[in-house]
Each structure stands twice: as C-alpha cells, then as structure tokens.
Amino acid sequence: MTAAEVARMNSYESLDYEVWYSEAQEAFEEENQGAKGYAWFMAVMPWLAMFAIGLATGIVSFGIFQAVKNLAATRFALTFWMLDHVSLGAAFAAYAAWAGVSVGIASLLVMGIEPVAGGSGIPEIKGYLNGTNVHKLMRLKTAVVKVLGVIFAVSGGLTCGKEGPLVHTGFALAGNIVHLPKMATACATRASRKYWQAFRSDVHKRDFVTAGAAAGVAAAFGAPVGGVLFALEEASSYWQLQLMWRSFFCALIATFTLIFFRSGSEGSWLDLSSPGLITFGEFKPNAYRLWELIPFLGLAVCNNALCRWRRDHIEKAATIRVLEAVAIAVLTAALSFWLPVALQSCKELPARLSVDDAEHYHRFLCKPGEYSAMANAMFNTQEDIIKGFFHIEDPYPIPVLLIVLALYFGLATITYGLAVPAGLFVPAIMCGCAYGRMAGEAMDSLFPSADIDSGVYALIGAATALGGITRMTISLTVILLETTNDIQMLLPLMVGVIVSKWVGDWFNISLYDLHVELKCIPFVENNPPAGLERLTARDIMVTPLVTLPHLVTVGAVYDVLVSTSHNGFPVVAHRASAPAPQQLLAPPSSPSSSDPRLVGIILRSHLLSLLRHRTFYHELDGPDGSPVLDLAQDASIPHVLDFAPSLSSTSDALATDLAGVALRPGDRDAFIDLRPFLNKAPFRVLLETPVPRVYRTFRSMGLRHLCVVDENNTPHGIITRKDIRTDFTVDLN
Structure with missing residues (x-):
C-alpha cells in the first residue's frame, strides 16, 4: 500500500459496537425499570421502527420505479417520433442529448452536493457494518441525492442498475428514522429524551440499518427472504436471531408496500399481484433436462473468466468526473443507437403477440410486419431486455448476442466507478443473459430434437455472472427463485452459483470486497492475514500505553486530548482502595506508578462531554482540616443520553474536537471522577x-479497543481495529 492509501485509511474512525457497562448506564436503566410505559416502549418501538423503515423504503422504491419508467418511456417515444417524422440524425441528437443531460444532472448532484452518494454504496455499507464510520453515509441529504441521482442515471441510459443504490437508500432511511425525533428532542425534557434516544447508540443503530439494507434488496427484487439473506451473507459482519426476525419483518413490509402501490398504479389496489422493481417471470414446465447441468457448469466457468477481466479494469481515475460521466452517457447512447442502424437484423413478427410482448418488439428501420432484434436489445429498459432473453421463444441471432455481450460488458466496465449512483446487479445479469442465451441458441442448433429452452440458459448465465462478480451464493439463489417464482430452477441455480463462486475465488476476491480495498476502508476479516497465526497480542499491541487514573486532574485530561488523537483511554487504579468524592482524598497517583490495575476504559467523546459540562471537583478543607472533593457550583453531571452519537460523526481536527471547552483559571487543578462514566467491563486479552x-474477538463482538493485560490485570498495551485491519497488498496484487 502506498503512503497516500495508508493515510486515507487512517482518516477513518471506528464505531463503538461494544455494549457499554458503566455506573451511569446502570443507574439510568434502574431508573427506567419502574418508569410507567418504559418496558412497553422498549418492547414495541423496535418493531414500529422496522415497520417505518420498511414502509419508507417501499414508498421510495415505488417512486424510483415510476420515475425511471416514465422518463425512459418518454425518451424512447421521443426518439421514435423523431425517427418517423423528422430524420435519423435528429432522432440520434435527441436520444444522445437526453442521455447527456440526464447523466450530467446525476453527476452534478453527486459531485456538487454529496460525493458519498456515488456508486452503489454497498462497499461502504459493508465497511460500516464491519465497524468503520464512513462519513455522511446515512445522512438524509445523501439519501435524497442517491434517489434523484439513480433516477436520472438509469433513465439516461447508463449501463447501471437501481438495485444496488436501493440498498444504500434503505440503509440511509433506517438511520434517519432512528434519528427522526431529533428536533423534538431538542425541546423535550430529559425525562422524555430517554424514549427518543434509546436506540441511537452505534450498537442499536447497526441493527436498524442492517434491516434497512435488507428492505432495499427486498423492494428491488420483490424478494423479502432474499433481502434478509443478502444482509446476512454479503453486508453484515454481526448477526443474531433477533436481528433476523426484525429484518425479515422490515423486508416484508417494504415488499408489501411496493406491491401495494404498484398494483394501485395499475388500477387495482387489492390485486397485489405486481412484482418488485425487477421480475423475470416463470418458465415453461420441464424447462431443462438433467444432462443440461453440464453446459450450465460450463457457463459458470466461462463467465468467471470474463468477471476476472472486469474486476481488473474498474475504478479508473478521471480528471473531471462530471464531464467523464456525460461523455460515457453520450458514448452509450451513440453505440446503442447506431448499432441497430448498422446491423438491422430484421425478422418477421411472431404470429401471436400479447399486449405486453408487443411493447417489447420495435420495427425501427425494418419493414412493416418486421422487427429489429438489435433494436429490441437497445430500445427497451434493461429489465424488459432481460425478460426478453428469458422468455422470447423466437431465436436470437448469434451475432446480435455477441454484440450485446461485448457492448454491455464494455460499457458496464467503464460505467461502474463514475460519479453517479449506479448499481451492478442489472449490468451483470445483462451480460450473463446474453452469454447464456448465446449458449442456449448454440445448444438448440446442436440438438434440435431436445426441445432446448434457451431462456433457461440465459437465467443460469445471469446467475453465474452475478455470482462470479459478487460471490453471493445462498442469497442470490433465493433472490432469483423469488423473482422467477419457479421452483424447478432451484437445482441448476444452486449448481451454477456454487461453481461460479469456486472458480471466482480461485482468481480473486469479490468486486465489493475489492472496492472496500480501493476506497481504503478499514476492514476486519474473520481470520488474520497469512503469516500472523503464530503471533500473540504482545506482538501487535500498541505501546507505550496512554492511561488515565480514575481520579484525574482537568489539566491532565485536557493535555492528553490535545497531545493525542486516541479515541479510547484505559483507566487504571492502584491496589489500595480509592476514596470517593466528599471523602478523604490523597493526590491522584501517576499512571506510571507501580502495579496499576485496569478498572475500565473511557472514550474521547466522554471526556469531551465531561469537560463541556464542567463536571469538576474542587479540593476543599473538610471539617477536620483534611482535604475533600466538592462538586463545583457551575458543574453539571452529563446524562448518559448526552453520550449518544450523532447521525454521522466525523473525525474532526483537534481544534474542532475541543470546541466548546474553555478552561478558566484554577480549572486545571480541579479533579474529574471517571468511575461513573467509564466502561467498567471492557474486553481484554492476555499478553x-x-x-x-x-x-x-474483534469481529464477533464489534470492538473498537481491546486492552492487553498480564495475569495481574496490569495493562501493557492496547489493540484497536486499525491495528488489525486487513492488509490489502496481497489481494490488490
């Protein structure tokens, strides 16, 4: 890794997924045990929040679907009208101009308002759920830019999908719903704040945003089970049974909401038969034979050879990102417009066509009663093109399929990484469909009496292509089963997806993991990099250790915050029992004194809150002349809810970090008692x-800090997530 990459990785901060056990937290919970309605609130509100997240995700998904559908239909209608009534050149000018303007708007939204909204957002979500705080990832502004950007990018004709950005949208909506009562909280009393802020800790927020990601997949594909499995297999680093049930409920609500509104838009609110944003339809009975599993395996192997090439050619640097996006959009429009002109591939229309099928066929420059196979693959939405590959029985010409494969593969390669919200699900499925349909057409030519269904080969090609790129297995199989609603496809899908993962893992890592590396997001794997198996905690811990005594002067705390950028500090005491405030007090011992013992750990944010609240104790003379500690007159005790993180905390500079902390004369000699606020049961390991x-331990418990102690509980060092992050050198090479 280069120095710039290391610096970028070090710029990220970690999240606190560890449950905090402090005296203040215990007092807060004891106070609420007898509070009227609090137990009911804690039991019901998580489910209500999941309902709200699913409802919001479903509504937003429906809005995206309708907007993309109407804008794309308008673009195609304008192009065909210009083609019939003006000229070929005018039709192309309108077609390309629409693409350039739409994609330009999408790129301007990303680069001008919120750059983190670019791409699919799935690599950033993986990093966040692993424990890395990605700045602004779930802010409302990010979600709005994501939604508007993906509408303009997809309707502008870019080779990208809206399914990946929907995962990020559901994720961001979940984070905002958890923080929704923020304005009411500012005006509320402390007694009511405990209800509003109960779920704002990082550990609680992690569960809600995981469910939001599952809801995004569920709405995109109409696959609630697949959405939950996606969150489990691909996104989350932490899972428990309670989270699975809540995520499933959230995904179910998102799917139902989308289906409800789609059915209503089609004229029947109670029909509830409309699918998700993308559906592939059912295949005919007995669509394949057992011996066809052999060519299905060949699809899996060959698709992964293509996926490896694509993996090695993404994320190219661009000087001007907006102009780059516009240029790619115009290039895409030019190729998709002029290829049907150059290769008309006219064929007679099928004798019987349903209304839905008729919309898929385009005459373009062919004679009346004919259609252009190439135009069908260019002047439809990507979802309609995929359904055509699956279900149109009329054979596709092999040259058309070769051109479609090369075109979409090349355009997807240069499109993924542009400064627009763009997903990879649909482009990968498109490439796999073209390749699989081509194999199916070849098999049908070789075995004309076998009644080969070329659409089945397109489905297996789509599954293996997407599986080879993402390395999804169980979730991908279930998603495709739910979108086809065809259980007979279970066996070939399982075989194809498993083989595609095996072959892909032989060559490289998944595309999402690669993008985590390219974005330099710290990531903790299940197992350490090769070569570290024989090392111990002593070998990787950070020393010298910066510790604080449990009774510490304000000046010492301030100086530590100024001189270091650490976010966690072990708190030590000595073997002799320590007096509490208002009791006889000896001057606090130095952290370097002999035989200290670890009593807990305190975060930088907690120390800053104590300084801002001026929770200071001044030394006074007691009745018998002995020194005692007394709380300062202008001091206040921070509530545990004051430690709740913001929606998207940042790693600010030290000057901003200490904003609002102004020490007065004499403050530096005052004392802070850390014991009520420190985590008194931190995770620790032996040397x-x-x-x-x-x-x-880090991965399963979601830790940020891990103290290293000896058999006497004396701290010797500390390990943070950044100390054990994955070294990407091997994978990138």
Whole structure:
C-alpha cells in the first residue's frame, strides 16, 4: 500500500459496537425499570421502527420505479417520433442529448452536493457494518441525492442498475428514522429524551440499518427472504436471531408496500399481484433436462473468466468526473443507437403477440410486419431486455448476442466507478443473459430434437455472472427463485452459483470486497492475514500505553486530548482502595506508578462531554482540616443520553474536537471522577493470546479497543481495529 492509501485509511474512525457497562448506564436503566410505559416502549418501538423503515423504503422504491419508467418511456417515444417524422440524425441528437443531460444532472448532484452518494454504496455499507464510520453515509441529504441521482442515471441510459443504490437508500432511511425525533428532542425534557434516544447508540443503530439494507434488496427484487439473506451473507459482519426476525419483518413490509402501490398504479389496489422493481417471470414446465447441468457448469466457468477481466479494469481515475460521466452517457447512447442502424437484423413478427410482448418488439428501420432484434436489445429498459432473453421463444441471432455481450460488458466496465449512483446487479445479469442465451441458441442448433429452452440458459448465465462478480451464493439463489417464482430452477441455480463462486475465488476476491480495498476502508476479516497465526497480542499491541487514573486532574485530561488523537483511554487504579468524592482524598497517583490495575476504559467523546459540562471537583478543607472533593457550583453531571452519537460523526481536527471547552483559571487543578462514566467491563486479552483469537474477538463482538493485560490485570498495551485491519497488498496484487 502506498503512503497516500495508508493515510486515507487512517482518516477513518471506528464505531463503538461494544455494549457499554458503566455506573451511569446502570443507574439510568434502574431508573427506567419502574418508569410507567418504559418496558412497553422498549418492547414495541423496535418493531414500529422496522415497520417505518420498511414502509419508507417501499414508498421510495415505488417512486424510483415510476420515475425511471416514465422518463425512459418518454425518451424512447421521443426518439421514435423523431425517427418517423423528422430524420435519423435528429432522432440520434435527441436520444444522445437526453442521455447527456440526464447523466450530467446525476453527476452534478453527486459531485456538487454529496460525493458519498456515488456508486452503489454497498462497499461502504459493508465497511460500516464491519465497524468503520464512513462519513455522511446515512445522512438524509445523501439519501435524497442517491434517489434523484439513480433516477436520472438509469433513465439516461447508463449501463447501471437501481438495485444496488436501493440498498444504500434503505440503509440511509433506517438511520434517519432512528434519528427522526431529533428536533423534538431538542425541546423535550430529559425525562422524555430517554424514549427518543434509546436506540441511537452505534450498537442499536447497526441493527436498524442492517434491516434497512435488507428492505432495499427486498423492494428491488420483490424478494423479502432474499433481502434478509443478502444482509446476512454479503453486508453484515454481526448477526443474531433477533436481528433476523426484525429484518425479515422490515423486508416484508417494504415488499408489501411496493406491491401495494404498484398494483394501485395499475388500477387495482387489492390485486397485489405486481412484482418488485425487477421480475423475470416463470418458465415453461420441464424447462431443462438433467444432462443440461453440464453446459450450465460450463457457463459458470466461462463467465468467471470474463468477471476476472472486469474486476481488473474498474475504478479508473478521471480528471473531471462530471464531464467523464456525460461523455460515457453520450458514448452509450451513440453505440446503442447506431448499432441497430448498422446491423438491422430484421425478422418477421411472431404470429401471436400479447399486449405486453408487443411493447417489447420495435420495427425501427425494418419493414412493416418486421422487427429489429438489435433494436429490441437497445430500445427497451434493461429489465424488459432481460425478460426478453428469458422468455422470447423466437431465436436470437448469434451475432446480435455477441454484440450485446461485448457492448454491455464494455460499457458496464467503464460505467461502474463514475460519479453517479449506479448499481451492478442489472449490468451483470445483462451480460450473463446474453452469454447464456448465446449458449442456449448454440445448444438448440446442436440438438434440435431436445426441445432446448434457451431462456433457461440465459437465467443460469445471469446467475453465474452475478455470482462470479459478487460471490453471493445462498442469497442470490433465493433472490432469483423469488423473482422467477419457479421452483424447478432451484437445482441448476444452486449448481451454477456454487461453481461460479469456486472458480471466482480461485482468481480473486469479490468486486465489493475489492472496492472496500480501493476506497481504503478499514476492514476486519474473520481470520488474520497469512503469516500472523503464530503471533500473540504482545506482538501487535500498541505501546507505550496512554492511561488515565480514575481520579484525574482537568489539566491532565485536557493535555492528553490535545497531545493525542486516541479515541479510547484505559483507566487504571492502584491496589489500595480509592476514596470517593466528599471523602478523604490523597493526590491522584501517576499512571506510571507501580502495579496499576485496569478498572475500565473511557472514550474521547466522554471526556469531551465531561469537560463541556464542567463536571469538576474542587479540593476543599473538610471539617477536620483534611482535604475533600466538592462538586463545583457551575458543574453539571452529563446524562448518559448526552453520550449518544450523532447521525454521522466525523473525525474532526483537534481544534474542532475541543470546541466548546474553555478552561478558566484554577480549572486545571480541579479533579474529574471517571468511575461513573467509564466502561467498567471492557474486553481484554492476555499478553500471550494468539492473534487469530484476537481477530475473532474483534469481529464477533464489534470492538473498537481491546486492552492487553498480564495475569495481574496490569495493562501493557492496547489493540484497536486499525491495528488489525486487513492488509490489502496481497489481494490488490
């Protein structure tokens, strides 16, 4: 890794997924145990929040669907009208101008308002759920830019999908719904704040945004089970049974909401038969034979050879991102317009066509009663093109399929990474469909009496292409089963997806994991990198250790915050029992005194809150002349809810970090009692703990800091997530 990449990785901060056990937290919970309605609130509100997240995701998904559908239909209608009534050149000018303007708007939204809204957002979500705070990832502004950007990008004709951005949209909506009562909280009393802010900790927010990601997939494909499995298999680093049930409920609500509104838009609110944003339809009975599993395996192997090439050619640098996006949009429009002109591939229309099928066929420059196979693959939405590959029985010409494969593969390669909200699900499915349909047409020519269904080969090609790129297995199989509603496809889908993962893993890592690396997002794997199996915690811990005594002067705290950028500080005490405030007090011992013991850990944000609230104790003379500590007159005790993180905290500079902290004369000699606020049960490991166990502890418990102690509980060092992050050198090379 280069120095710039290391610096970029170090710029990220970690999230606090560890449950905090402090005296203040315990007092807060004891206070609420007898509070009227609090137990009911804690039991019901998570489910209500999941309902709200699913409802919001479904409504937004429906809005995206309708907007893309109407804008794309208008674009195609304008092009064909210009073609019939003006000229070929005018039709192309309108077609390309629409693409350039739409994609330009999408890119301007990203680059001008919120750059983190670019791409699919799935790599950033993986990093966040692994424990890395990606700045502005779930802000409302990010979600709005994501939604508007994906509408303009997809309707402008870019080779990208809206399914990936929908995952990020559901994720961001979940984060905002958890923080929705923020304005009411500012005007509320502390007694009511405990209800509003109960779920704003990082550990609670992680569960809600995981469910939001599942709801995004569920709405995109109409696949609630697949959405939950996607969150489990691809996105989340932490899982538990309770989260699975809540995520499933959230995904179910999102799917139902989308289906309800889609059915209503088609004239029957109670029909509820409309699918998700993308559906592939059912295949005819007995669509394949058992011996056809052999060519299906060949599709999996060959598709992964293409996927490896694509993996090695993404994320190219661009000087001017907006102009780059517009140029790619115009290039896409030019190729998709002039290829049907150059290769008309006219064929007679089928004798019997339903209304839905008739909309898929385009005459373009062919004679009346004919259609252009190439135009069908260019002047339809990507979802309609995929359905055509699956279900149109009329054979596709092999040259057309070859051109479609080369075109979409090349355009997807240069499109993914543009400064627009863009997903990879649909482009990968498109490439796999073209390749699979081509194999199916070849098999039908070789075995004309076998009644080969070329659409089945297109489905298996789509599954293996997407599986080879993302390495999804169980979730991808279930998603495709739910979108086709055809259980007979289970066996070939399972075989194809498993083989595609095996072959893909032989060559490289998944595309999403690659993008986590390219974006330099710290990521903790299940197992340490090769070569560290024989190391222990002693070998990787950070020393010298910066500790604080449990009774510490204000000046010492301030100086530590100014001189270091650490976010966690072990708190130590000495073997002798320590007096509490208002009791006899000896001057606090130095952290370097002999034989300290670890009593807890406190975060930088907690220390800053204590300084801002001026929770200071001044030394006074007691009745018998002995020194005692007394709380300062202008001091206030921070509530545990004051430590709740914001929607998207940042790693600000130290000057901003200490904003609002102004020490007065005499403050530096005052004392802070850290014991009520520190985590008194932090995770810790012994010096000789093997590094693989350290990795598993970090990953499974979502830790940010891990203290290293000896058998006497004396701290010797600390390990943070950044100390054990994955070294990407091997994968990138």
